[in-house]
Amino acid sequence: MMTSPVGRSGVDAGAAPRQVSLRSVHVEQVLALLRSGPVSRAELGARTALSRATISSIVGDLIDQGIAVNLPPGPDRRAGSGRPAQAVALSQHRVRSVGVDFRLDGASVALADPLQQVTGTISRTHRRGLNWQDRTTIALEAIRTLCARHGVDLAAPQGIGVGVPGPVPLTPSGAPWRVMVHRLQDELAAPVYVDNNLRLSALAETIWSTRPGPASLLYFHLGRGIGGGVVIDGRLYRGATGSAGELGHVTVTENGPRCHCGKHGCLEQHAALPALLRRAGLTGDRRAVDQVAADPRLAGPLHDAAGLCGRVVGDALAALDICHVIVGGILAHVPDDTLTRFTDAARERLLPSIRGALQIRPSTLQDAGALGGLALVHHNTPVLQGYLVRASTSYESTQQSR
Amino acid sequence: MMTSPVGRSGVDAGAAPRQVSLRSVHVEQVLALLRSGPVSRAELGARTALSRATISSIVGDLIDQGIAVNLPPGPDRRAGSGRPAQAVALSQHRVRSVGVDFRLDGASVALADPLQQVTGTISRTHRRGLNWQDRTTIALEAIRTLCARHGVDLAAPQGIGVGVPGPVPLTPSGAPWRVMVHRLQDELAAPVYVDNNLRLSALAETIWSTRPGPASLLYFHLGRGIGGGVVIDGRLYRGATGSAGELGHVTVTENGPRCHCGKHGCLEQHAALPALLRRAGLTGDRRAVDQVAADPRLAGPLHDAAGLCGRVVGDALAALDICHVIVGGILAHVPDDTLTRFTDAARERLLPSIRGALQIRPSTLQDAGALGGLALVHHNTPVLQGYLVRASTSYESTQQSR
Incomplete structure (x- = not known):
């Protein structure tokens, strides 16, 4: 199943139900029970409605893979009369x-x-x-x-x-x-x-964000380039060509500067770090994004860029109908009024129904x-x-x- | 489970794996086998790895609901020695x-x-x-x-x-x-x-379109209003507020006419039928969309509107990374050059990677x-x-x- 030299992220939103074999659903059910604590094979059978042979085969595989271990039968685990009911548990000493x-x-x-x-x-x-x-x-x-x-x-x-x-x-x-x-x-x-x-x-933000993360979000990263990602209902949404949520090449000026992608007037040509440094006469600057964000000479260009980025993000939110945005890179370090400029520009593009639910916050996850x-x-x-x-x-x- | 007076479309992309109980996965598996023809309970058990009690309960429920029927045991259905193995089949005489x-x-x-x-x-x-x-x-x-x-x-x-x-x-x-x-x-x-x-x-187009429909598509409808929908991997994607793919209220002119939604310069104010009729001096026209599309007095406004719509659709395709568009309403009846104007405008907004895969066609499904x-x-x-x-x-x- 995973013989291709480079396994890729092919889990598009909604793809799961068709791709999952019944076997893997059963394995998942057994794993879910094991995550709540040690369980005997008989209990696994009773709680999953699976046949004894199926349980035995799944547990055997999990043990072979080092995911589960047989616990030594203790006196408290003995069934009424027969041989001891051996419990199975997940291993915490293996890297999964x-x-x-x-x-x-x-x-x-x-x-x-x-x-x-x-x-x-x-x-x-x-x-x-x-x-x-x-x-x-x-x-x-x-x-x-x-x-x-x-x-x-x-x-x-x-x-x-x-x-x-x-x-x-x-x-x-x-x-x-x-x-x-x-x-x-x-x-x-x-x-x-x-x-x-x-x-x-983007995916990590939905799962491990310090506040309970939203299930669907747009991650927007402003740095030397502009990138991001879309998570829909807890899963990475890649799209047909793997570029969903890549907003750096949205056209913002009809006859703007030529971009390396071949188009003209892309957001990246107006708002990414090289463009900001150029506008501030700071070409050749190699500082990290958090240092750049605090440079007063960049405040003006950054404020304008935040407005442009917000506009593009707002239109993407309208099409995707997503209410949560996490900004990373430079935008995670800008002064409050610059982030407000971004938020206002996004909000202006949205229908009132989404606008009220809009939440934009900087990434804080390490x-x-x-x-x-x-x-x-x-x-x-x-x-x-x-x-x-x-x-x-x-x-x-x-x-x-x- | 379905006690709410108005069951709504709550099946967002990717939601299925979590919502499906193990029981319903088993029922689905049994139904899938039944769809290929009559099957005995023993065969169902052997082919699903489910216990006899589970099969018996699922089949019993399906029969109670009129979805399945017991076939009368014929001589060819007899097992070697015991009582006849009764087959179960789906009913074609019930509305499901x-x-x-x-x-x-x-x-x-x-x-x-x-x-x-x-x-x-x-x-x-x-x-x-x-x-x-x-x-x-x-x-x-x-x-x-x-x-x-x-x-x-x-x-x-x-x-x-x-x-x-x-x-x-x-x-x-x-x-x-x-x-x-x-x-x-x-x-x-x-x-x-x-x-x-x-x-x-939009959902129907992916399933029953005369050509095998694409699994992910944007449906764009131009009529008295502008509406549409997004299907991702075969399922309706509604978004956080139910407006995913609703492109009528994307801002196309910064200080354009006020829209009923409260915003200014929405696509609908520029490109929907009332705006086209107004531009052609045909206010009060109540004809059907296919008649309107062929009216030479509307050819100019419609051509311009197609360009605007294409631009908005192109940006939405970029954010969603979807390559298939089906156009309905007026756009399903316009002359070829107007549809070409739409397609070109969309194409211009896309990265070369999506551009090459772009397919736009009029809806033909009744x-x-x-x-x-x-x-x-x-x-x-x-x-x-x-x-x-x-x-x-x-x-x-x-x-x-x-």
């Missing part, structure tokens, strides 16, 4: 999924156990322009360090969800990060799922890309598709262990 | 779902049987402005006439999917058509699901709203959620029986 976010200047890693709890996260920085071979080495070291820190076993994870900068083509044969995919796959013996890291940040990678694995794994969809706040309690 | 489309000047009705085949459709016209009581009487008469024509039994259908013109509020307590909902519910003893009829047309009503029932019924999603062309073979 790995999330990796490759940024331009570093990598973040997150691990989750079979109970879907985030074991921990770790972050590394490196110089820009490092090759993919070295970046992969850094990520692998970070993964192993994190496993050692938490005393968890990395053998045969379910998958590795990876975020990369820039567009992720539908046929990634020529992608520069192919070497990374092959090495992670070979060294960790698990399928690798790749998606754009801003998209994964390691969002890596956390989104964990969700990507689960949404691509039939057995786990139902998990990590509009989940509870379980991550918050584990953040202390970082 | 009813679709009704209330237009301003008439109503269309469609029926489907438990095998999900469209039994037939029928259409009625009436004068504009008729009250909902009388419109409901006409629809009920049409339903009963259609049942009699095909010799099918209407008792206890699974549900009635109804399309109405205009927006369908999230809390429809003040909707003018409430009387219709209560009467259909009472007289047909089934839950009623209501949605906008253009949205239902009784689309009523057929969409059938799909609405199935998408709202847990047992049948998996059906009528990007379905085959089974409707074409039954169209002859109309």
Whole structure:
């Protein structure tokens, strides 16, 4: 099932019901029961209405995969007369999924156990322009360090969800990060799922955002480029060509400057960081986005850009009928009045019905890309598709262990 | 489960996996097997891995509901030694779902049987402005006439999917058509699901379009107003407030004429039929949209409107990343060069990746709203959620029986 060298994020909204085999629905049901605590095979049968042979086969597979373990039969587990009823439990000492976010200047890693709890996260920085071979080495070291820190076993994870900068083509044969995919796959013996890291940040915001995240949201990121993602009902919505929610190339001026995409007057040509720096006479500036956001010389261009971005976001919200926006990159660090300019511009484009429900807030989640990678694995794994969809706040309690 | 007086279309994209109980997944599996022909209970058990008690209970319920029938045991059905293995089959003589489309000047009705085949459709016209009581009487008469024509039994259908013109509020307590909902519910003893009829047309296009319909599409309708709908992966996508794909109120001129929605410069104020007639000096014109489309006095305004509409549709396609558009209303009847103007304007707004895949075509489906009503029932019924999603062309073979 996962034989393709590069497993991609193919979980479009609504696709799940048709893709899930009945077997995987049954496995999911067994896993759901196991997540609430140790259970005997007989109880599993009684509570799922599945035949004894089916339960036995599913539990056997889970144990073979290291996801579940047989608990030693204790005296309290004995049935009335016969042999002891052995209970099955999920293992907390195995890594079930790995999330990796490759940024331009570093990598973040997150691990989750079979109970879907985030074991921990770790972050590394490196110089820009490092090759993919070295970046992969850094990520692998970070993964192993994190496993050692938490005393968890990395053998045969379910998958590795990876975020990369820039567009992720539908046929990634020529992608520069192919070497990374092959090495992670070979060294960790698990399928690798790749998606754009801003998209994964969007997914993470719905699941691990400190407030209970909205099930549907638009993530809008303003930086050296403009990117983002759409989550519909807890799942990443990619669209037909993988560009849903990519608003950088919406036309904002009919005869504007030519964009690298081939069109004219794209939002990115007017509002992304290079355009802002150019307008402020600061070309060559290589500072991080949070420093840039506070520069008074950029306040004017940024204020105008916020209005343009808000307008484009507003039109996208109208088409998608989504009420929640999370802004990342520069917009997560701008002064309040600039964010208000963005919000007002978006609001003006909306019907009163959506306008009243509009909520726009800056991203606050750390390691969002890596956390989104964990969700990507689960949404691509039939057995786990139902998990990590509009989940509870379980991550918050584990953040202390970082 | 369906106790609310007005069952609404609440099946958003991606919502299905969480809403489906395990029981309903099992029922769906049993129904899928029954759709391929008569099957014994033992075979059902062997092919679903469900326990004998579960199969027996599901089949019992289906028979009680009139969806399935016990076939008389013939000699060929006898097992080796024991009592005959009685086969179960779906009934083709029951109405499983009813679709009704209330237009301003008439109503269309469609029926489907438990095998999900469209039994037939029928259409009625009436004068504009008729009250909902009388419109409901006409629809009920049409339903009963259609049942009699095909010799099918209407008792206890699974549900009635109804399309109405205009927006369908999230809390429809003040909707003018409430009387219709209560009467259909009472007289047909089934839950009623209501949605906008253009949205239902969009849904019908993916399922019963003469070419195999695309799984995701934007339906754009230009008439006295501008409406439409979005289908994502075979399911109606409504959005947070039920206005996904409603593009009539996208701002196209910053300081344009005031719209009834409260905003300024909405597409509807520039491109819908009243605006076109006004520009051509033809106010008071009450002709049907197909007549209007051919009027040479409207050719100029219509050409301009097509460009504006295309621009708005293009931006929506970019945000949604959808490549298929079906145009209805006036745009389904315009000369080729006007449709080309629409298509070109949309194409210009798109990234090359989507642009290459763009397909725009006029709607050709008859009784689309009523057929969409059938799909609405199935998408709202847990047992049948998996059906009528990007379905085959089974409707074409039954169209002859109309």
